[in-house]
Amino acid sequence: MTQKKPAVFFDRDGVLNIDHGYVHRREDFAWMPGAIEAVKWCKDNGWLVFVITNQSGVARGFYTEQHVRDLHACMNRELKQHGTAIDAFYYCPHHISGVVEEYCVSCNCRKPGPGMIQQAIEEWPVDAGRSILIGDKASDVAAAQAAGIQGYLFPGGNLLKFVKAIITSQLKVGKCL
Numbered sequence: 001m002t003q004k005k006p007a008v009f010f011d012r013d014g015v016l017n018i019d020h021g022y023v024h025r026r027e028d029f030a031w032m033p034g035a036i037e038a039v040k041w042c043k044d045n046g047w048l049v050f051v052i053t054n055q056s057g058v059a060r061g062f063y064t065e066q067h068v069r070d071l072h073a074c075m076n077r078e079l080k081q082h083g084t085a086i087d088a089f090y091y092c093p094h095h096i097s098g099v100v101e102e103y104c105v106s107c108n109c110r111k112p113g114p115g116m117i118q119q120a121i122e123e124w125p126v127d128a129g130r131s132i133l134i135g136d137k138a139s140d141v142a143a144a145q146a147a148g149i150q151g152y153l154f155p156g157g158n159l160l161k162f163v164k165a166i167i168t169s170q171l172k173v174g175k176c177l
């Protein structure tokens with residue numbers, strides 16, 4: 001049987017990168033201070049790392065799913081240059097008030113829905129009891145709670161410092177290996 005691992009579910013815009021509003025091109029993408037280092041530190045310490053991101057810009061007609069996938073591939077190319085990578089990206093392209101008909105649905109994957117987190121847990125050997133989500137909005141933390149994961153609100157600043165503080169404090173209470 002595959003050994004289950006704890007996972008860090010990172011929100012994307014506002015956590016891994018600066019949220020300039022519906023970012024979908026590399027030239028508009030800026031890593032959050034400490035973000036690359038945070039992903040690497042989590043991976044080096046045996047955590048699975050996922051991105052869980054609402055991308056209603058697709059439903060709103062601002063960009064396409066291909067733009068989202070291309071940007072995620074670009075993020076992982078850059079992370080690989082630092083010897084690390086995100087294990088999987090999950091995104092929700094939907095919004096009930098969008099303009100692109102096929103994406104105008106009320107779904108379970110748009111945060112605060114837990115759908116993306118649940119999908120990752122189904123597809124990967126995730127130890128949900130030891131996993132955490134880091135988001136920048138209350139809806140991120142609500143999605144984590146709905147999926148039975150501990151959620152934390154990132155206030156900005158250095159992401160590596162924030163992640164280390166959370167994981168180190170969990171270690172002290174014996175939650176993580």
Ligand SMILES: O=P(O)(O)OC[C@@H](O)[C@H]1O[C@H](OP(=O)(O)O)[C@@H](O)[C@@H](O)[C@@H]1O
Nearest residue numbers: 011012013014021022023053054055056
């Ligand atoms: O990775 P995140 O933070 O889930 O992605 C958020 C962005 O898709 C987008 O979210 C919000 O827009 P909608 O609620 O989806 O209309 C805004 O905060 C935008 O500024 C974000 O870019």
Ligand SMILES: [Mg+2]
Nearest residue numbers: 011013014136
């Ligand atoms: Mg966000």
Ligand SMILES: [Zn+2]
Nearest residue numbers: 092094107109
């Ligand atoms: Zn969705």
